[in-house]
Amino acid sequence: MQRRRPRRLAGWAGGLLVRLVVLAMLLPAATAAAQPAPAAPGPLPQRELVIATRNTPPFSMKAASGEWEGISIDLWRRVAQGLGLRFRFVEYDTVQAVIEAVARGEVDAAAAALTVTAARRQIMDFTQPFFATGLGVAVARDNGATAWLPVFRTFLSLSFLQGVLILLGIVLSVGILIWLFERRQNPPYGGRALQGFIAGAWWSAVAMTQAGAAQDGPRSLPGRILAVIWMVASVVTIAVFIAGITSTLTTQRLQGLVRNAADLRTLRVGAVEGSSTIDFLKSQRIAHDGVNRLDLGLRALREGRVDAFVYDRPLMGWTIQQDFPELDLLPITLDSQNYAIALPPENSIRVALDVALLETLRSEWWQQTRFRYLGRDTAP
Template sequence: MSGRQLVIGTKEAAPFAMKAADGSWSGISIDLWKRIAEQLKLDYRLVEEPTVQALIDGTGAGKYDASVAALTITGPRARLLDFSQPFYVTGLGIAVPSTSPSFWTSIINTLASFGFLQAVGALLGLTLLVGVLIWLFERRHNEDFSGPAAKGIGTSIWWSTEAMTQASTGYIAPKTLPGRALAVLWMVVSIIALAVFTAGVTSALTTRQLQGLVNNASDLGKVRVGAVQGSATIDYLVGQRIRYHSFASPQDGLKAMADKRIDAFVYDKPLLAWIVLQNFSSSAEMLEVVFDPQNYGIALPLGSPLRRELDIALLEIIRSDWWKQTLFRYLGEK
């Protein structure tokens, strides 16, 4: 490497790689590379690519001696490239609209949720079970429940439903001791069940109003999700069978979310948080969750002779006070 100017690929990905109006570069990854180059006495020049895929392809083809940006180390990429030791551990983050969804939207999403349908199914199941048991106890002793099985069971289920909702008129009632004992038990249980059910629905509606439609990664399958085409986020969404809308950039996705075309946007958390803070603070906010852990590294062509020296220098630097100060300056991390 001595005597030759290295060609280093990069791509704008604030706050890891940022290009100023005068063409100069800064950011976490850029500052790290400058520190490594200074320590190893490397001569280099930076070349910009428009997309991450172009950066990956160029490095894999030997066009660049290294690529420095916010490059996630993944299995498919590792087949095409070598990577340095990870210098930053992060994960995916979720941006959501800063305004709460409408009340009716919250109601519809709550009523369509799996938990709500489970609760309704449980109440209906108990009502049917009690109705059938009442019919078995009363069919030979109570003319209200006698006659053909279909008529008797239908009457029993109707009585069970009235008893559960406390709407019974009293014209139809069990007469046998087992029937009346079950009726008393069912009335008490149904009062408690309905109270718990009502409290649960109210709590869910309140939570959705206060927190929005998406509160963690498990909610992504229920809403319209956006992601950057070709990013590592796509691998996660595909693996989780989450349908998504693809965008050319995070900015495009966040604009779509502001226009209510999507409900959430998923991307590398530090990059997404930076973009939201700088340009979309009035229309979007970040959730606290971090999922699908990821490592950022410096990409190198396969078999690069630079890798060993670079790894040693990188490992020394990321354990230094300088690195802690750098992360604090850009991200506020202590």
């Protein structure tokens, strides 16, 4: 009986080992089968596709020949030709009209300057983004009183007030020490404490600013030593203070009226209705006047009916360069935006378009296309 037990135990252990080996071999296959398979490209339509677009240079615009061109248009042509798709362009007047046409399925895609937003994503589909940028701010070129508004704002800022208070504190501290050293030997500093303190503070201020010959200078040895130290130190103090103020004022003039979104709350702001700019301004609680087209908004800015205009940076930069040279595009970027090709909610071509887009965006052709329309200053 004792010999049979080890044999039974050995047989049971061997069977268990075999089961474990088999389970280990089958587990990866079972795990792979449980994972969802990646979406496969659907069948590409054989009919002619209808592609919505609108005039938004440099992404989509009509050439003199009547043919559409631009960054988005050229990219769509490249991708569609690679997939063997037939298509034709249909022009819409406003971005809202393009969005509604895509959302209702009246068109098969939209190639223009459409940014991906949460609100739009709820009613339509998008391909992989092909261009990243942000909102730009345009203002009228500095002139008259408007050019000095940033300077006045600097003088009213908390940092400027702090600098003045620190400088005033140093002057008063030196004045108190001069009064304490001179009150028993120098008549102007004697008498009542307030009178002596005022005399010391006045001498300290005159010596620092070198506004004139400092009268009733110190006579005691400690007072004269302090006076020499203060007159030398005050030259450095004033130089540093003036240099700091000059640098700040120069920076404010260069930056202009707007440095960030908060500065827009004090200005009359314009924006294109139906664009993603409106969503951003509302989220920042910035009051704004809406216009139907970018050129109308820039015209209002030029005529002084608004103080700043906010819109997609590359679109506004192109339009200002072409038609509004008297306006300036500030060197700041608000928010962040991704441009993509818009598709109806239920479509069968997004996966195929994404694959073709990802291959195209890594090509030398895409780098040359961006450079041709935007030059070297392009977003990644």
